[in-house]
Amino acid sequence: MIRAGVLGATGYAGAELVRLLASHKDTEIAMLASKTYAGQKMSEVYPSLRGVCDVVLEEADAETAAQKCDVVFTALPHGVSNEVISALYEKGLKVIDLSGDFRYNDIETYEKWYQVKHSCPELLKVSVYGLCELHREEIKKARLVGNPGCYTTCSILGLAPLLKNNAIETKNIIIDAKSGVSGAGRGLGQAYHFxxxxxxxxxxxxxTHRHTSEIEQELSLIAGEEITLSFTPHLVPMKRGIFATEYANLKKPYTKEELLKMYHDFYQNEKFVRIYDNALPENNHVTGSNFVDIGLTVDERLGRVIVISNIDNLIKGAAGQAVQNMNLMFGLPEDEGLCGAGYYL
Amino acid sequence: MIRAGVLGATGYAGAELVRLLASHKDTEIAMLASKTYAGQKMSEVYPSLRGVCDVVLEEADAETAAQKCDVVFTALPHGVSNEVISALYEKGLKVIDLSGDFRYNDIETYEKWYQVKHSCPELLKVSVYGLCELHREEIKKARLVGNPGCYTTCSILGLAPLLKNNAIETKNIIIDAKSGVSGAGRGLGQAYHFxxxxxxxxxxxxxTHRHTSEIEQELSLIAGEEITLSFTPHLVPMKRGIFATEYANLKKPYTKEELLKMYHDFYQNEKFVRIYDNALPENNHVTGSNFVDIGLTVDERLGRVIVISNIDNLIKGAAGQAVQNMNLMFGLPEDEGLCGAGYYL
Amino acid sequence: MIRAGVLGATGYAGAELVRLLASHKDTEIAMLASKTYAGQKMSEVYPSLRGVCDVVLEEADAETAAQKCDVVFTALPHGVSNEVISALYEKGLKVIDLSGDFRYNDIETYEKWYQVKHSCPELLKVSVYGLCELHREEIKKARLVGNPGCYTTCSILGLAPLLKNNAIETKNIIIDAKSGVSGAGRGLGQAYHFxxxxxxxxxxxxxTHRHTSEIEQELSLIAGEEITLSFTPHLVPMKRGIFATEYANLKKPYTKEELLKMYHDFYQNEKFVRIYDNALPENNHVTGSNFVDIGLTVDERLGRVIVISNIDNLIKGAAGQAVQNMNLMFGLPEDEGLCGAGYYL
Amino acid sequence: MIRAGVLGATGYAGAELVRLLASHKDTEIAMLASKTYAGQKMSEVYPSLRGVCDVVLEEADAETAAQKCDVVFTALPHGVSNEVISALYEKGLKVIDLSGDFRYNDIETYEKWYQVKHSCPELLKVSVYGLCELHREEIKKARLVGNPGCYTTCSILGLAPLLKNNAIETKNIIIDAKSGVSGAGRGLGQAYHFxxxxxxxxxxxxxTHRHTSEIEQELSLIAGEEITLSFTPHLVPMKRGIFATEYANLKKPYTKEELLKMYHDFYQNEKFVRIYDNALPENNHVTGSNFVDIGLTVDERLGRVIVISNIDNLIKGAAGQAVQNMNLMFGLPEDEGLCGAGYYL
Known part of the structure; x- marks a missing residue:
């Protein structure tokens, strides 16, 4: 059994991790940490977990975490957990960080978009960007993974096959993204009052959204040239979901079928990517699951492709992908604990 | 592997059954039937199931069902599936019916509240009321189970311990129940337009709601006297959930602790019943799970107890309880395939 | 033109008052006060009011209010505005207070349910309970009105005709009430996170909800005997609305028609009360309006009546009734500024 | 008093028209027609209107309408009311049509996008496109107005000032629009089940959405060149609202202030257009009102402007703009009956 710990277990991503880990058959929850709720049971903070996970929350330090765990998920705001991560890494644990801190190849990009100094740049060199569909082999060998953002996972996977195939112009790419409210986290704010x-x-x-830079980093890698693009996040009144509408100009007049074939080829062995041949994704098709749904329309009149990609922000966009990364890092079946269908209702 | 079939697979209860059965490790989905969508894949009607259950829907008859299945779930409106059920029963299959047809001990009560003649009264004699927490031993031996209604499961389990302990007056029991919209089914209607x-x-x-008679039947059995009560259903703007507020006059001035002890004792070995000692249930604690959550308040000023009971109508109130019944009927662990925590979000 | 001021203009009740007053043809908004937002425009806090009410918020004292206004609405938590109200009252202004402070005939009841000492008991003697349909004549002469609570307005008007006609038993009255989330106010809290x-x-x-005592006070007055009853508030996921389901045992076997006649007689000249003869109220019939909708069902089997009463908590349950009170106090048509239909959508 | 009639009074746009007309002080509702509900009161179909508009619905013909009315609003699907409109027009009435039938200058564009033959092309020559802010003077003189679509009103007003000032490239204009569900009308459909x-x-x-052609028609007129653009409609889970995010490449590096000035100048006398200098529109700022809210961001990095425009689809996008047109056609104050603030809550 893999002994797993979660730092920041009572935020939305943390709680979703606990929910997934609680039914993961090769994992035991060895430690849950929360500054705010230390001393209470996880199931007092989230009564949905009563009888499922009644672990008592701790105010854990690196020492404790290292003793109790084989892998630690850090689900805290950026900049907060670097010290702990550094200590855990040195002690030989595997770490999956859900903040933005270890997602970048280039420290300058991070510091520019996050407007902070990175506190452990040396770890950036060993960390791997945990977008499983793109970096599987590196993740398998990694001990520190920067788990991708929700907007970025959705946007990158939506556009990757087109760029890989050199099918679209790299200027005038526009991503109009819509997020459910859980993306904003559990913290209070007037904007999140029901x-x-x-x-x-x-x-x-x-x-100005930070995920722009993360999207650009990965798409540039795939395209083999530097890409800049428009990324506009929206808040819509639903709990879960990232729904991205992506626009790009076609380099030549492709048919829909030709473009779809690029997607089927690119994702041919990917269990969690579902391509829509005859319809388009809708958010309740992915809610509650680790799937990425992708569909597209060719606007022949304008020589433009409109791609729709859609994920559950808390699962494929956070906790689910983190578990998928853990599975890869520990040599487990990649879909262990992630096979469930979405809720639909 | 138990070969399971679902008649009426594309209604909300049917689809939830498919979702649960798809991740039930001792079951394989052997047949899915739908009049409306026969010929299409289940995952075309519910794209959330793509890659999880791509079975093609049939317009199945009893003959086919009997060949393909060991157990058949019928998730159709009352009166519709009696003929098929009768045939399946004769062929030796196990049947779990989610309509109101096989929930009654007394055919007259059924015919009065449903305003139809029962088409196979002889089967009523062998069918068992599938409220697992109350009729476990009979269910284990049954071949035909009448799976309880959503309102009734919630209401009965909320009041049973008080009546068992003779703690409340049997006059003036009032159940004010609130349901999510999926309780009305997938059919179209102006009232269900977003x-x-x-x-x-x-x-x-x-x-006048039919579930009144089902609640009265079971509570009368427990109390050992005939009980009539007020039951008022409400529609509230959420997808899932039955939330019942129950009022009863106490026979003597019990404390909250005394009443809670009755609940803990009554449900002491029940995995799916969670008693709240220091708080009250809330709907998002049960959504997505098979749990029944129960809490209470004693109004000392009035000598009255107010009980809150709460379930997910599609799971403990329909598909989950049906799976729980299947587990009992086949000697499997009762919680097989039903251990997941609710969604909370 | 009546010069109106609002203290606490940026809470939900305050903002709804501003919205109503802005289109009230005999009123001008002379002063809006807010501690938190003083210095900003009302329309910066509520951009829906841009071009409609761009008044700058002040941190107003009694002196200023007295100079600028003929009537002041105080929309602050209980206990907070007594000093100001006292000063304004002495200066001869008319005051309509939306807190619980001036709703009680009996100071002991207030202090028991609110668990605070009343800071100006002498004013309680001159204040009038502003439930227009029951206290119209006193309100017309009043200078200080305690504007009723939302739950109480809805519950009292739902039961008054039955008690007036001595048609129901005064024991075993149960009010199961459901509120939209705006009833909890604009303050942040985990429970109100979307x-x-x-x-x-x-x-x-x-x-234990305070409105219980307010309901009991008024229904006791009508019944001519002391009434205690069960009142259970619920939070449901909608913005506006109080929906109350009231249960009472009939003293003799009345027909629905007989009971409805009591309502039609009792409310025969009431513009804002709508009786349902052939259906039942639904929340979207009143949302956005000052109406009180009432319907009922007789359960002949149990000798019980179930009444449904329904209002918009922010209008008839707060700001609308406050304007109705102002109209009465100033001799204006009672429905001035309140004639609009609800939104339905 | 203007005698107004509504054909199709029980659809969502029709009902909203009735609600607005009922409180319009220079109008009386002279006739309401509905095929489905003829014989019932309007307030039986929409009980929110009880006591506000209890007019009995008719199955009206042109003859009756002409006798009873000075102006008729036709709120029916395209192609349905042409015959009636033709008859009414000949009899000298004023007609405001809410379908797509009279919005086009060019019959071929209509027939191509609507895939039907126009049944009274001669009327297209006299009809005026009723986007008040752009065609005010023609509307004043018109007897037949084609009331604009909801998406189009929002999109056109969002981009007009930039095109008028030749500030953006006319290639690569993208409109990503989000609509509340009422935009789909009152008809039943699985997609609109709650x-x-x-x-x-x-x-x-x-x-492929038809509104694309309407947007292109008007923006081409303003730009003085033929414009084609991407328009993508989305359905989001809210009742009301069109929220459009518009992307365009700047012809040179304008500052935000320079662009905002173009908007302030273009809409300087427009009561219903509100420009955001320091923030961006949000849907609850316009819900329930006739306002168009517009804000923008300049992405200097990419030389692109992102404009947000936002309306209530049932008011400025349908019924409100229809009343605004009526006011213009009858020489009334343009904002008569349309001054109310939005609901916010």
Whole structure:
């Protein structure tokens, strides 16, 4: 049994991790940590977990974590857990970090978009970007994984096959993304008050959202040239989901079938990627699952392709992908604990 | 492997059954039937199931079902599947019926509340009421189970311990119940149009809802006297959940602790019943799970107890309890395939 | 033109008052006060009001309010505005208080249920309970009105005709009430985070909610005997609305028609009360309006009546009734500024 | 008093028209027609209107309408009311049509995008496109107005100032639009069942939605060159609202202030257009009102502008703009009956 720990277990990503790990057959939950709720049971904070995970929350330090765990998931805001991660890494544990801290190849990009100094740049060199479908082999060998952001997972996987096949112009790529509210986390804010969130929607951080840089990094790698693009996040009144509408100009007049073939080829052995040949993704098809759903339309009139990609932000966009990474890092079947269908309802 | 079939697989209860059976390790989905969608894949009707259950829907008859299956779940409106059930039963299969047809001990009660003539009264004599926590031993031996209604499961389990202990007056019992919209099924209706359903609520079938008779049947059995009560269903703007607020006058001035002890004793070995000692249930604690959550308040001023009981209508109130019944009927661990925590989010 | 001021203009009740006053043809908004947002425009806090009410918020004292206003609405938590109200009252202004402070005839009841000492008991003697349909004549002469609570307005108007006609037993009255989330106010709290509020519901303050005492006070007055009753508030995932389901035992076997006649007679000249003869109220019939909708069912089997009453908590349950009170106090048409239909959508 | 009639009064746009007309002080509702509900009161179909509009619905013909009305609003699907409109027009009435039939300058564009033959092309020559902010003077003189679509009103007003000022490239304009569910009308459909609509979202009619052609027509007029663009509609789980995110490449490096000035100048006398200088629109700022809210961000890195425009689809996108058109056609104050603030909550 893999002994797993979660730092930041009571945030939304942390709680989803606990839910997934609790039914993962090769894992035991060895430690859950929370600053705010230390001393309480996980199931007091999330009563949905009563009888499923009644572990008592600790205010864990690296020492304790290292003794109790084989792998630690850190689900805290960026910049907060670097010291702990550094200590855990040195002690030989495997670490999967859900913040933005270990997602970048280039420290300058990180520091520019996050407007902070990175506190352990040396670890950036050994960390691997945990987008399983793109970096599987490196992840298998990694001991520190930077688990990708929710918007980025969805956007990158939506556009990767087109760039790989050199099918679209790299200028004028536009990603119009819509997120459920859990993406904003469990913290309080006027904007997340039910009454100011239901029956309304908005755009935010237009042209400045950090995930832009993460998307650009990965798509540039695939395209083999530097890509900059428009990324616009929106908040829509649903709990879960990243729904991305991506626009790009075609280099020549491809048919829909030709483009779909690129997707089927690119993702041919991917269990968690589902291509839509005759319809388009809808958010309740992925909610509750680790799937990435992708569909597309060719606008022949304009020579443009419109791609829809869609994930559950808490699962494939956070906790599910983290478990998928753990599976890869420990040589388990990649889909262990992640096979369930979404809720639909 | 148990070969399981579902008639009416594309209704909400049917689809939830498919979702649960798809990850039940001792079951294989041997047949899915749907009049409306025969010929299509289950995963075309519910794309959330793509890659999880791509079985093609049939317009199945009893003959086919009997050949392919060991157990058949019938998830059709009352009165519709009696003929098939009768045939399957004769062929030796096990049948779990999710309609109201096989829930009654007394055919007259059924015919009065359902306003139809029962088409196979002889089967009523061998069928067992599938409320697992109350009829476990009979269910284990049954070949035909009438799977309880959602409102009834929630209401009966909420009041049973008090009646068993003779703690409340049997007059003036009031159950004010609130249901999520999936309880109304997948059929179209103006009342279920998103725009006329969100941000609103209503009571319906006040004093006439059929589940009243089912609740009265079971509570009378427990109390050892005939009980009649007020049951008022409401529709609230959420997808899943039965939330019941139950009122009863105490026979003497019990403390909250005394009443809670009755619940702990009554449900001491029940994995799926969770008693709240220091708080009250909330719907997102059970959504997505097979749990029944129960809490209570004693109003000392009025000598009254107010009980809250809460389930997911599609799981413990339909598909989950059906799987629980199957597990019992086949000698499997009762919680097989039902251990997952609820979604919370 | 009546010069109106609002203290606590940026809470939900305050903002709804501003919205209503802005289109009230005999009123001008002379002063809006807010501690938190003083210095900003009202329309910066509520951009829906841009171009409609761009008044700058002040941190107003009694002196300023007295100079600028003829009437002041105080929409602050209980206990907070007594000093200001006292000062304004002495200066001869009319005051409509939306807190619980001036709703009670008996100071002991207030202090028992609110667990605080009333800071200006002398004003309680001159204040009038502002439930327009029951106290119209006193309100017309009043200078200080205690505007009723949302739950109480809905519950009292739902039961008054039955008690007035001595048609129901005064024991075993049960009010099971459901509220939209705006009833909890604009303040932040984990329970009001969109993700923990949508798709779920709960009961709260069972048997202890303060509005119980307010309901008992008024129904006792009508019945001519002291009434105690069960009142259970619930939070349901919609923004607006109080939906109350009331249960009472009939003293003799009345027909539905007989009971409805009591309602039609009792409310025969009431513009804002709508009786349902052939259906039942639904929340989207009142949302956005000052109406009180009432319907009922007689359960002949049990000798019990189930009444449904329904209001918009922010309008008839707060700001609308406050404007209705102002209209009465200033001799304006009672429905001035309140004639609009609800939104339905 | 203007005698107004509505054909198709029980659809969502029709009902919203009735709600607005009922409180319009220079109008009386002279006739409401509905095929489905003829014989019932409007307030039986929409009980929110009880006591506000209890007019009996008729199955009206042109003859009756002409006798009873000065102006008729036709709120029926395209192609359905041409015959009636033709008759009414000949009899000298004023007609405001909410379908797509009279919005086009060029019959071929209509027939291509709607895939039907236009049944009264001669009327197309006299009809005026009723986007008040762009065609005010023609509307004042018109007797037949084609009331614009919801998506189109929002999109056109969002981009018009930039094109008027020649500030953006006319290639690569992308409009990613999100609509509340009422935009789909009151008709039933699986996609609008509450359970399949809440907590989810989707794109639909990608690259083929008819409103594309309407947007292109008007923007081409403003730009003085033929514009083609991407328009992608999405369905999001809220009742009301069109929220459009528009992308365009700047012809030179404008600052945000320079672009905002173009908007302020272009809309300087427009009561219903609100420009955001320091923030961005959010849907609950316009819900329930006739306002168009517009804000923008300049992405200097990419030389691109992202504009947000936002309306209530049933008001400025349908019924409200229809009333605004009526006001213009009858020489009333343009904002008569349309001054109310949005709901926010």
């Amino acid at each position: 009454c100011e969130c239901t029956e309304t929607m908005k755009a935010y951080k237009v042209a | 725009c006329e359903c969100t941000e609103t609520m209503k009571a319906y079938k006040v004093a | 993700c923990e509020c949508t798709e779920t519901m709960k009961a709260y303050k069972v048997a | 359970c399949e609509c809440t907590e989810t979202m989707k794109a639909y009619k990608v690259a």
